[in-house]
Amino acid sequence: MREKSDSTNVRRHNLSLVLRALRDGGPTTRAKLADETGLTKAAVSSLVAELVDRGLAREGRLEQTGYTGRPGLIHEVDGEVCGIGVEISVDYVSAVAVALTGEVRANRRLALDVKGSAPDVALDAVAELVRQVLRTRGCRPVGITVAVPGVVDHAAGRVAFASNLGWRDVAVVDGLARRLRRTRLPIEVDNDVKLAAVAEWVSGVAAGTADLAYLFGEAGVGAGFISGGRVVRGTRGFSGEIGHLPLDPRQRECPCGRRGCWETMVGLGTLLHLAADPDDPVHDPARDIDERLTDLRRRAERGDRRTLDALNTIAADLGLGASVLINMVNPEVLVLGGYFAALGDFLLDGVRAQVAARVLAPDAGGCRIVLSGLGFAAAGHGGAQAALERIVTDPTIAG
Amino acid sequence: MREKSDSTNVRRHNLSLVLRALRDGGPTTRAKLADETGLTKAAVSSLVAELVDRGLAREGRLEQTGYTGRPGLIHEVDGEVCGIGVEISVDYVSAVAVALTGEVRANRRLALDVKGSAPDVALDAVAELVRQVLRTRGCRPVGITVAVPGVVDHAAGRVAFASNLGWRDVAVVDGLARRLRRTRLPIEVDNDVKLAAVAEWVSGVAAGTADLAYLFGEAGVGAGFISGGRVVRGTRGFSGEIGHLPLDPRQRECPCGRRGCWETMVGLGTLLHLAADPDDPVHDPARDIDERLTDLRRRAERGDRRTLDALNTIAADLGLGASVLINMVNPEVLVLGGYFAALGDFLLDGVRAQVAARVLAPDAGGCRIVLSGLGFAAAGHGGAQAALERIVTDPTIAG
Numbered sequence: 078m079r080e081k082s083d084s085t086n087v088r089r090h091n092l093s094l095v096l097r098a099l100r101d102g103g104p105t106t107r108a109k110l111a112d113e114t115g116l117t118k119a120a121v122s123s124l125v126a127e128l129v130d131r132g133l134a135r136e137g138r139l140e141q142t143g144y145t146g147r148p149g150l151i152h153e154v155d156g157e158v159c160g161i162g163v164e165i166s167v168d169y170v171s172a173v174a175v176a177l178t179g180e181v182r183a184n185r186r187l188a189l190d191v192k193g194s195a196p197d198v199a200l201d202a203v204a205e206l207v208r209q210v211l212r213t214r215g216c217r218p219v220g221i222t223v224a225v226p227g228v229v230d231h232a233a234g235r236v237a238f239a240s241n242l243g244w245r246d247v248a249v250v251d252g253l254a255r256r257l258r259r260t261r262l263p264i265e266v267d268n269d270v271k272l273a274a275v276a277e278w279v280s281g282v283a284a285g286t287a288d289l290a291y292l293f294g295e296a297g298v299g300a301g302f303i304s305g306g307r308v309v310r311g312t313r314g315f316s317g318e319i320g321h322l323p324l325d326p327r328q329r330e331c332p333c334g335r336r337g338c339w340e341t342m343v344g345l346g347t348l349l350h351l352a353a354d355p356d357d358p359v360h361d362p363a364r365d366i367d368e369r370l371t372d373l374r375r376r377a378e379r380g381d382r383r384t385l386d387a388l389n390t391i392a393a394d395l396g397l398g399a400s401v402l403i404n405m406v407n408p409e410v411l412v413l414g415g416y417f418a419a420l421g422d423f424l425l426d427g428v429r430a431q432v433a434a435r436v437l438a439p440d441a442g443g444c445r446i447v448l449s450g451l452g453f454a455a456a457g458h459g460g461a462q463a464a465l466e467r468i469v470t471d472p473t474i475a476g
Numbered sequence: 477m478r479e480k481s482d483s484t485n486v487r488r489h490n491l492s493l494v495l496r497a498l499r500d501g502g503p504t505t506r507a508k509l510a511d512e513t514g515l516t517k518a519a520v521s522s523l524v525a526e527l528v529d530r531g532l533a534r535e536g537r538l539e540q541t542g543y544t545g546r547p548g549l550i551h552e553v554d555g556e557v558c559g560i561g562v563e564i565s566v567d568y569v570s571a572v573a574v575a576l577t578g579e580v581r582a583n584r585r586l587a588l589d590v591k592g593s594a595p596d597v598a599l600d601a602v603a604e605l606v607r608q609v610l611r612t613r614g615c616r617p618v619g620i621t622v623a624v625p626g627v628v629d630h631a632a633g634r635v636a637f638a639s640n641l642g643w644r645d646v647a648v649v650d651g652l653a654r655r656l657r658r659t660r661l662p663i664e665v666d667n668d669v670k671l672a673a674v675a676e677w678v679s680g681v682a683a684g685t686a687d688l689a690y691l692f693g694e695a696g697v698g699a700g701f702i703s704g705g706r707v708v709r710g711t712r713g714f715s716g717e718i719g720h721l722p723l724d725p726r727q728r729e730c731p732c733g734r735r736g737c738w739e740t741m742v743g744l745g746t747l748l749h750l751a752a753d754p755d756d757p758v759h760d761p762a763r764d765i766d767e768r769l770t771d772l773r774r775r776a777e778r779g780d781r782r783t784l785d786a787l788n789t790i791a792a793d794l795g796l797g798a799s800v801l802i803n804m805v806n807p808e809v810l811v812l813g814g815y816f817a818a819l820g821d822f823l824l825d826g827v828r829a830q831v832a833a834r835v836l837a838p839d840a841g842g843c844r845i846v847l848s849g850l851g852f853a854a855a856g857h858g859g860a861q862a863a864l865e866r867i868v869t870d871p872t873i874a875g
Binding site: 087115116311314315318335337402405407409434437444 | 485486514515627629636637686687699703704706708709710711712713714715716717718720721722723725727732734736796800801803804805806807808833834835836837838841842843
């Protein structure tokens with residue numbers, strides 16, 4: 078419980094305070110920043126000057142007031158400062174640049190059979206995409222965060238394994254740093270669902286909620302948590318591995334080699350298996366996932382019994398695992414993402430009923446369950462936000 | 477992600493910084509505090525003076541140096557400042573006073589059939605115990621935290637329900653505040669396992685670990701987590717409800733009304749049932765739990781097959797649930813408490829084997845599994861520490 082501080086830390090903390098106020102509150106004067114942060118006007122002036130020097134803020138126009146007296150000079154975050162989010166997925170790689178102002182400056186995606194290729198091929202493709210994004214006019218990058226669907230040792234910068242990619246112990250940070258040596262950008266790698274949870278927290282339906290949990294469903298299932306306004310990362314970044322909870326009383330075999338994993342109950346493959354015969358086009362892996370889910374949605378909307386039964390089964394089992402999450406961390410909001418969101422209006426009632434029955438705290442501990450609006454690409458956006466957040470937390474690493 | 481601050485907050489933060497440094501580092505001079513905190517000597521002098529005014533710190537002797545020059549005046553935390561921890565258990569209530577220096581100043585315990593009495597009777601008894609503790613010489617209380625084995629709405633100050641006590645919706649904070657009106661002490665109520673986790677974190681075998689998880693086993697099972705140096709409380713304080721994870725493929729009935737809860741696999745009742753016939757003295761609820769566990773330990777030590785088989789079964793099932801916890805929050809250390817610690821040397825190998833097989837991250841995500849040394853009364857001690865922590869975090873609420 079020891080806390081250590083020194084004057085460098087205090088300065089860093091105050092720089093962060095001012096930059097955060099500028100980012101969240103928009104353009105403003107130093108006088109108003111002083112009001113808001115409780116720092117003296119002299120201190121704010123010095124801090125703003127340092128942010129300008131470091132390229133994170135800039136002088137804008139003069140304040141327009143109806144009053145006489147000296148108008149204040151407006152300052153704002155530098156809209157060219159960008160975080161780069163990279164996503165490595167089963168069948169594509171992507172890179173997105175998001176500005177401190179929240180605007181998307183560039184967004185590139187490349188179809189690639191990542192599973193069928195060596196990790197070096199994927200990293201080559203990612204490096205090339207990032208170089209393209211870096212050439213975007215008006216984009217000054219401050220860091221890169223790579224999202225990978227797997228078990229990621231965040232501290233070591235390595236993917237321990239990602240079964241959907243066929244990866245085991247891949248040094249993503251070192252591999253990319255070598256390829257992007259000239260950019261000298263700080264690079265991190267993190268689990269895709271954890272980064273999608275960051276995206277939800279920064280810009281999703283429940284943005285800013287201090288205690289947020291996120292469940293993502295696609296082939297596998299993962300979770301991310303925010304507690305007390307901070308990402309629950311765990312000691313080495315391995316938190317959120319909820320897909321292999323041993324919840325299935327039928328003890329079905331899981332691709333991970335274990336039996337009874339929750340993923341075997343609520344993964345997309347199980348929904349498809351329940352809802353359609355093997356030769357049904359919804360099974361076709363060559364079709365885009367959004368299209369296949371739209372097929373299922375149409376069938377559900379016209380009342381197709383088999384589809385609705387399948388969704389009801391998934392909803393009950395999704396609620397079972399969701400209740401574990403809610404019992405463990407008591408979130409204010411649980412956001413459902415991935416295919417759980419795409420078909421969420423057919424799942425929510427069933428999920429809520431299970432959660433009400435399974436959560437010990439009254440009224441599900443006050444937890445609201447809502448659907449993500451960010452789609453399947455939330456992880457890349459969250460990666461860019463995570464890269465920006467590092468700068469906002471410690472502006473001294475810029476410039 | 478908005479952070480608000482003003483000069484009052486900055487002062488409060490710095491008071492906390494100095495008080496924490498005094499508590500954790502022991503008696504020291506203002507000059508050394510300035511070195512350690514990075515604050516100016518003038519600021520430290522003013523902050524220390526305010527802590528003395530508020531009765532949280534005091535002047536000590538002069539520093540003994542071998543050098544010439546002016547010796548510094550030593551300051552230290554005021555050893556009379558105490559947090560009061562109260563425990564309401566099935567068959568006793570207790571109150572303990574712990575000083576800022578970590579010393580136990582008073583410790584009272586009263587046998588009481590809490591389950592067989594109305595909540596008011598227990599609250600009367602607690603109020604009387606607290607009054608006795610408050611009469612201790614050299615104890616200046618700053619707050620009370622009550623530990624209850626149940627589902628606690630921390631924010632509302634109420635026990636939602638505690639099945640072992642037969643309680644449902646009991647206003648513990650209001651009830652005690654009325655009885656202890658004259659003391660004007662701030663009172664909180666929290667789940668006993670969460671408070672035991674705080675005790676582990678402050679003074680247990682893994683004290684100070686930033687990412688700590690704690691599992692407590694008695695009749696029921698509960699968990700507490702510390703993440704990034706902060707208690708994961710959840711939005712209303714309901715986190716840590718791990719006992720009713722639906723993990724039992726045999727779907728046995730649980731007293732909670734559900735089927736297949738983890739508690740039915742690893743609660744103390746199940747161990748006793750597996751290890752001994754119904755007329756065996758280890759089942760006698762009138763005997764102290766430590767005595768009954770000592771009986772089992774002796775049997776295990778002399779190689780009694782039935783006892784060892786029972787412990788092996790419990791170990792495997794304990795590892796199953798522990799792996800859920802480790803997959804979810806990736807702790808650096810998992811502390812086993814309650815009866816899991818008392819018989820832990822017969823459980824650890826089995827738990828570790830299951831965890832190694834069940835945790836997705838390599839090497840169990842780096843998690844060490846250790847046994848608590850704090851015994852069954854950790855919750856009361858944690859309550860006292862939680863009451864102290866409120867003062868250390870915000871010294872302006874004292875004096």
